[in-house]
Amino acid sequence: MASIDKAAIGIAVAITAIFLVIAAGMDAAQNAAPTISKPVISKTIEPEVQAESTNVDTDLIARQNAAEKAAAEAAAEKAAAEAAAEKAAAEAAAEKAAAEAAAEKAAAEAAAPKTVIVDIPVGTAVPGCEETDECFLPPHITINAGDTVEWANIDTAAHTVTGGTPADGPSGVFDSSLLMGSGSYAFTFDEAGSYDYFCMVHPWMVGSVSVN
Ligand SMILES: [Cu+2]
Helix, strand or coil: CHHHHHHHHHHHHHHHHHHHHHHHHHHHHHHHHHHHHHHHHHHHHHHHHHHHHHHHHHHHHHHHHHHHHHHHHHHHHHHHHHHHHHHHHHHHHHHHHHHHHHHHHHHHHHHCCCEEEEEECCCCCCCCHHHCCCCCECCEEEECCCCEEEEEECCCCCECCEEEECCCEEEEEEECCCECCCCEEEEECCCCEEEEEECCCCCCCEEEEEEC
């Protein structure tokens, strides 16, 4: 009996020891879990969060810079367009002023008395120029009242510039009398009207002046 009791006590002690070891192991595992997991979580999450926030800031700054650059470019384009419009307007105004000045000058020149030259061509002392109406050049002119016509005899022969027609004779309005070679004669027409003239030496030579 004594040996059996000892053996039973020994087994009981052994079983108790095994339970204690197992229990101690479970406590150790439960206690170890929080101390191990906390550092792992904090170390892995925080850097990611920081990295994301850094990326967000970088993207935001990049977008802001792009927006500012686009705004600056738009402003520069607008300023350039306005400058071009101002330049075009200035050029248009300058052209208009130049056109007005030219028109005024032309009007002043048209209003101012002027002298028109009519040549008595070489070779008109013999018939032929009347066939092409070129005995005076130009043979028919139009001027304003107050203008002067100057006949230049570039021929070597003598001619006359006489108001009137070969058929009706001198009108008495104007008459150069005999113009020698290289001579000239001028008459100012103060009254509007139509004035025929001819050469008394060579009656085929005719011309006209129309005065407005
Ligand atoms: Cu003549």
